[in-house]
Amino acid sequence: MGNSDTARIPEDKWHAVLSNDRSCDGQWYYGVTTTGIFCRPSCKSKPPNRSHVRIFQTASDALSEQFRPCKRCKPVQQQLPDEEWETQARSYIEAHYHEPLTLTLLADVLHLSPYHLQRTFKRLTGSTPAAYIQQIRIREAMKLLTSTDLPVTDIAGHVGFMNAAHFATRFLGATGLTPTQYRGAKREP
Numbered sequence: 001m002g003n004s005d006t007a008r009i010p011e012d013k014w015h016a017v018l019s020n021d022r023s024c025d026g027q028w029y030y031g032v033t034t035t036g037i038f039c040r041p042s043c044k045s046k047p048p049n050r051s052h053v054r055i056f057q058t059a060s061d062a063l064s065e066q067f068r069p070c071k072r073c074k075p076v077q078q079q080l081p082d083e084e085w086e087t088q089a090r091s092y093i094e095a096h097y098h099e100p101l102t103l104t105l106l107a108d109v110l111h112l113s114p115y116h117l118q119r120t121f122k123r124l125t126g127s128t129p130a131a132y133i134q135q136i137r138i139r140e141a142m143k144l145l146t147s148t149d150l151p152v153t154d155i156a157g158h159v160g161f162m163n164a165a166h167f168a169t170r171f172l173g174a175t176g177l178t179p180t181q182y183r184g185a186k187r188e189p
């Protein structure tokens with residue numbers, strides 16, 4: 001079975017994670033397989049699903065397994081450099097723009113408070129997370145409008161807009177054309 005001892009979290013460690021037990025800090029770390037982030041036992045981030053937790057004896061063990069240190073509890077002395085954090089934030093959004101992304105959810109994934117996330121993201125990229133998400137959605141919609149025959153309402157859903165009218169308004173605001181006009185203009189010979 002190989003790593004079966006690290007693949008399951010024992011009761012006492014799980015309890016420490018749930019109760020943010022500071023006395024365990026420095027003794028072991030826990031990683032969350034779904035986010036690829038690892039934390040100190042005392043981390044105040046939302047408790048993960050128990051089946052997604054892995055225990056590491058040292059921070060270097062976690063790092064060598066490609067887990068990234070949490071921004072909130074900083075399990076390694078050295079903080080993630082800004083550029084690395086920015087890349088992480090951008091790539092999460094790029095991979096999940098079609099899902100309902102909220103600031104709270106992003107904050108959870110990137111292990112910052114929503115307030116901090118908003119500020120850090122703005123400082124590094126010059127736009128808010130919401131504006132960045134919208135920019136990606138519009139960009140992807142432009143691709144689908146010109147490369148497919150999907151109805152506009154379907155495209156709205158594909159790129160993460162719950163509401164087609166809302167999509168059309170945002171699209172018009174960003175490009176100066178309605179989705180239909182944009183498709184027509186791009187297809188003219």
Ligand SMILES: [Zn+2]
Pocket residue numbers: 038039040043044045070071072073074111
């Ligand atoms: Zn943490």
